[in-house]
Each structure stands twice: as structure tokens, then as C-alpha cells.
Amino acid sequence: MNKLVFFCLILQVGFVSIFAQEKAVILGNISDADVETIQLELNPQYVDGYEKTLKSDVNDGAFRFEVEADFPQVVYLQYNEQKLPLFVESGDELKVNFEKGNLTTTAAFEGKGAAHNVFLKEFNEKFAADLDIPSMEKNVLTAQIDAMEMDLFDKRLAQQKMTKEANKSEWSDDFEKYLDHTITYNYYNTLFAYPIVRGNNSKNTSVENLPTVMLDNVTPKMANNHKALVSEHYRRFLVYYLTYYASKANDFKKFAGVTPSLTAKYNWGKESIRGESWAYVMTAFVNDNGKDAEGELIRKIYDSVRSEEDGKPYAAMIKGKYGEKMSDKALAAATKEKAAKAKSMKKAHDNKGGAVSIDKKAPFTLTNMEGQEITLDKFKGKVVYIDFWASWCGPCRKQFPFAKELKKKLSKKQKKKVEFLYISIDNGEKVWKNAIDKMGIEGYHVLSPGGWQSKVCQYFNIRSIPRYMLLDKKGRIAEANAKRPGQDGILEDIARLIGEKK
Numbered sequence: 335m336n337k338l339v340f341f342c343l344i345l346q347v348g349f350v351s352i353f354a355q356e357k358a359v360i361l362g363n364i365s366d367a368d369v370e371t372i373q374l375e376l377n378p379q380y381v382d383g384y385e386k387t388l389k390s391d392v393n394d395g396a397f398r399f400e401v402e403a404d405f406p407q408v409v410y411l412q413y414n415e416q417k418l419p420l421f422v423e424s425g426d427e428l429k430v431n432f433e434k435g436n437l438t439t440t441a442a443f444e445g446k447g448a449a450h451n452v453f454l455k456e457f458n459e460k461f462a463a464d465l466d467i468p469s470m471e472k473n474v475l476t477a478q479i480d481a482m483e484m485d486l487f488d489k490r491l492a493q494q495k496m497t498k499e500a501n502k503s504e505w506s507d508d509f510e511k512y513l514d515h516t517i518t519y520n521y522y523n524t525l526f527a528y529p530i531v532r533g534n535n536s537k538n539t540s541v542e543n544l545p546t547v548m549l550d551n552v553t554p555k556m557a558n559n560h561k562a563l564v565s566e567h568y569r570r571f572l573v574y575y576l577t578y579y580a581s582k583a584n585d586f587k588k589f590a591g592v593t594p595s596l597t598a599k600y601n602w603g604k605e606s607i608r609g610e611s612w613a614y615v616m617t618a619f620v621n622d623n624g625k626d627a628e629g630e631l632i633r634k635i636y637d638s639v640r641s642e643e644d645g646k647p648y649a650a651m652i653k654g655k656y657g658e659k660m661s662d663k664a665l666a667a668a669t670k671e672k673a674a675k676a677k678s679m680k681k682a683h684d685n686k687g688g689a690v691s692i693d694k695k696a697p698f699t700l701t702n703m704e705g706q707e708i709t710l711d712k713f714k715g716k717v718v719y720i721d722f723w724a725s726w727c728g729p730c731r732k733q734f735p736f737a738k739e740l741k742k743k744l745s746k747k748q749k750k751k752v753e754f755l756y757i758s759i760d761n762g763e764k765v766w767k768n769a770i771d772k773m774g775i776e777g778y779h780v781l782s783p784g785g786w787q788s789k790v791c792q793y794f795n796i797r798s799i800p801r802y803m804l805l806d807k808k809g810r811i812a813e814a815n816a817k818r819p820g821q822d823g824i825l826e827d828i829a830r831l832i833g834e835k836k
Contacts, residue, residue, distance in 0.1 A: 358403035358422040358447070360411070362430035367395040373412040374399045380569055380614060381621050381651060387412075406508040406564050413437040419458065421450045423508055449504035457496060457513070464489045465520055467570055474528045475535055482528065483548055486521050493517045515562040519571040522552060526574035530581070539588050541581045560610035572615040576603045583726030584785050585761025592626035594786035597798065598726070600635055605728040613643035617651055624656045628797070629668055633660035698789035700757065700780035703767070708780065711809060716753045717831040718805040719816065721777075722796055724759050724785070725769035730800040734775055736820035741776065743825055751807075751832045753778055759788045759799070806831050 360374060372392055377385040390397040401409065406423040411430060416437040422428060426447035433440040439459075443451045463469060474482065497513050529542035557575055562568035580598040581587075589595035596619060603612065616635050624632055632652065640649035658664060699707040710718070721737065723730035737754065744752060754777035760766040761783050770779055782790035786797065794803070794814070804813040804827060812831055817824040 356402060356404045356424055358401050358424060358426040358428070359398065360401065360409070360420065360422065360426075360428050360430065361396070361398040362432070364392060364395045364397070364413070364432060364434055366434045367392050368434050369413065372397045374401070375410040375412055375417070376401060376407065378402075378405075378407060379617075379647060379651070380563060380566075381618055381648075383621065384651065406506075406512065408512075408564060408566075411437065419454065421454055421509055421512060422447060423506060449501075450506070450509045453500055453505075457493075460496065461489070461493055464493070465516070465567070467523075467566065470524050471527060471531050474524070474531050477528070479528055479542075479545065479548075483525065486524055490517055490521045493520075511561065512564055515559070515565040516567050519562065519565060519567040522556070523567050523571040523574060525549075526571065526578045530574050530577050533581075533588060541578075541586045541588060543582070543586055544578070554606050557607050558609065558611055560614075563610065563614060569614065569618075572607070572611060573618065576607070576615055579603075579606075580726075583724075585765065585783075587761050587785065589785070590787045592623045593628045593631055593797065596620075596623060596627050596635075597631055597786070600631070600638070601727050601729070604638060609642055610644050610646055613639045613646060613648040617648040620652050621655065624652070624659070629656070629659040629661075629664050631798075632656050633665060636660060698782065698793055700782055700790070701763075702778070702780050703770075710805070713753050713755065713778075713805070714809040715807055716751055717807060717828060718753045718755050718809075719828060720755045720757060720803040720805065721819075722757050722759065722790070722794075722799050722801040722803070724799060725765050726760075727799050731773060733800055733819050734773055736818070738776060740819045740825060744828070748829065748832055752828060755780065757782055757790055759783070759785050759791055759796075761785060804828070804831060 364372070369392055371389050374388040374390070375385055376388070388399050388401065390399050401422065403422055403424045403426065406421065409420050409422055411418045411420055413432075414437075418430070418437050418441055420428065420430070427445045428447040428451060429444040430451075431442050431444070441455060443455075458465065494517055497510075497517070502510065525544065525548055529544060533541040552575075557572060559568065576599050580595070580602045581589075583602050584598055589598060599619060600616065603616070607615065616639050620627070620632055620635055636649055636652045636656075639652060643649055653660075699709055702708055721730075721733070741749070741754065756770075756775060756777050756779045758766045758769075758779070758781050760769070760781065763781060763783075766779075766781050769775075782788040784791070790796070794801075800818065802813075802816040802818055803811060804816040806812045813827065817827060
């Protein structure tokens, strides 16, 4: 019995020790204190607007904070209008002493975690101009890309030199990684910011293309580094990295509105970014732009974030801010409105048979692989299964193998009566043709450039892809939202329009 009690006591002490490790203490003293309270700002999820502020009374100059620290983070000690960044991690008991009237330059550190913050303060002071993101975003407006990159390279070497020569005997692995991430991602964050910031501040309709040589060392692994989220420079890198490549997928044309832009980021990013990094960056985008985005898109992003967030509260943030907009009721209303628009379109182009007739009078033409301008009237006499797609669309690519299998299920006689028409909304002819060749997409190919602003998207009110449509033999829309190649029933729908049962 005594052994059992002793064993339980050991377990109890062990659990207390474990849970105690999830805290960090920040305390200190202000000489000749001139304030009654002092604050500590923290934001464990890093999303703007979700900062938490802790307050501590100042008694005889002394203050004390206790924060949850189950992972490393940067918090900000606030005194009057001054902010001092502090790196804290589990088990730290960091003492910060400073003189009245001047926190940022007179701060001195003692206790567990002091070695980290002594170096961090020196590092930030030495490279303040290089690491300030608002200043960087201002500077790129007038910089020349080659000269800027050379300057960035030299500054990165200087930053690496300082960390290499430092006394690291009391550094944790997490602090050393934090510095490495800050240095590395500050460099690439600035590069990717260059075309985006300039594009946002220009009346030009396109975004600049970065020299390929500057991006030779950028890999998907760099974007999938959730342990680097503690660094502000990695977080900004994610934003600009994703925005740049979404723009590249759009042939570097600017997006006409929030929904097309956010859709492109979602479509490109979900194929290359995973886990908490994906959850963070998409939450940040929705947090900043959700008021101007469609509820259906926010709901799609919310579902994706929820599946990737790994216990973090990102999805709850989206739901808390835009829950009503993406509710079933709101989405049903939006669907009803779209259906009304589609009905109006049908009425405007009404045929005696009651279906929409699409002929040479339609306000768009399509460019085929030979560079010829055609209309959908070309395919009258056949059932047409239209696939609206783009080279940058991941879900589109996933359906192509199903389309091949669908064609194999048709008889020789049926194949003569069906046209598989692929309408790409890519902006560039080169990327369009390369995608067809690379993915071996079989069918009749045409291009309607312009992304979501392309004439075909405007005419058919297409806001997301892949999108499928069935035309009957008279060139009329039989199914405006046809089933996907991989869905049950699409073969029967085609056979019915041919006039044969399958």
C-alpha cells in the first residue's frame, strides 16, 4: 500500500511538472516607475484583430506576467508608446529591468530566457531598418529589382554572420531556428512582395514577373514550414508567396475583385500548402477580405481550414466573423439569386423549344488550337459535353482521368454523336497548350482568355471551376450544371441526349 501511495505521489509530481512547463513568467522592474500598469501583448494565432492584452499592476516598480507557452512565441512588452519584442518559451522566467521613460534601449535581461532576448535585442537594433516590414513595403515602390536583390543578399550574409559568431551555449534549438527563419524568410518575403506591392500601388492591369534565377531556391517545402509561423517574416512570406503564384497562374493579370483573387489563391494554394501553414494563411486572407467575398467561397475555405488546422482555432475565427454569411440560409439565398439570373439569361435567349440557343449571335468567340475563331454553333448536330477549366485549377486536373474513362464507356456509334469540348479560361496561349500536352487531355480545345472576366465566364455566369455543361443536338443548353465526369449518372445523361439508352 505504501508503495502504491509513493508511486501515485511520483505521478502527481510528474503531472504538476509537465503542466508547469506550459507556462512562462515575465517579470521585472522599472526604475523610478512613472506608470501604475504595464501591458503584454500576445497573439498565439498571429491573425490581425485577435491580439490579447494582459495587464499587470506596477508596485514599487515591479510587474509580473504569467502566460501560456506550450510553444515558442514572440510577445510584446508595452510601456507607454514603446513596444519591446520578447522571445519566450515553456519554462522561461524572464526578468526585464529598464529605466523610466525608455524601455526599448535600456532593457536588461536576467533569468531563464535572458540569453535569447539579450541577443534578440542586439540583433533587432542592428538590423532594424532591414527587418521592418512596413518600411520594406514602402521601399520596394522605388527600388530596382536587381539592385534590391543584391542588397538583400549582402544584408542576409551580415545577419547570418552575427548569429554564427554569437555565444549559443544557452540558446535553445527553437530560438536558433527562429533566427534562421527570420533571416531566410525576410529575404524571400521581400522578393515576393516586390511585384505584389508595386502592382497594388499601380494602375497597370498586370503584375510584374520576378526573374526566374531569383526563385531557383524556392521550394514547396519552404512554404510548408508551420514551425516557422512564430516568425513574422515567414507569415508575410506565405501571404506574398501565395499571392504571387496565384497571379502567375492568372498569367500575371490583376484580378477584378476579391472573389476571383481569393478563389485563385485557394485553387493554387491548396495543391501546394498543407497543415497549419495553410490554415493560417487562408484565415488571414479571409479575415482581411471576407466582407467582399462570396459566402460560398468562404464556406469552402472554412471547410478546408478546418480539415488542416490540427487543433488550432483558425476555422472558429472564420466562423465567428463570417458565420452568418456562409450559413446554409445565406448560401441558399445566394443560390436562389444565381438561379434567378440564370433563368433571366434563358428568358433573354429563349427558343421555342424552351432551352437556351447558343449560336453565332452569342457575344463571344473561342480560339481553337489552330488559332481559328469559332462559335458554339460549330457543334450543332452533336451532343456537346463542355468542361470549363484552367491550367492552374487542381480540381480540374483531378477530373481529367475520369473523363478519359467516360469516353471509353461510349460505343463507337455514340462517340460520333458526342463532342467533348474543353474551354480554358487561361490568360496565356502558351500555358494553355502546355497543360493540354502535359496532361494529355483528349477532346476539342478552345481558349477564352481572361480568367473570371473572360467573355465565356461572363456569359454563363461562371464563378468557379471545374464547371460542366451539356448542349443538345440543336445547340441548346440541356444542363447548365452538368454532372462531373467522375459522378454517377453522367453517362446516362449523355446517352439520353443522343437519343439512345445506355
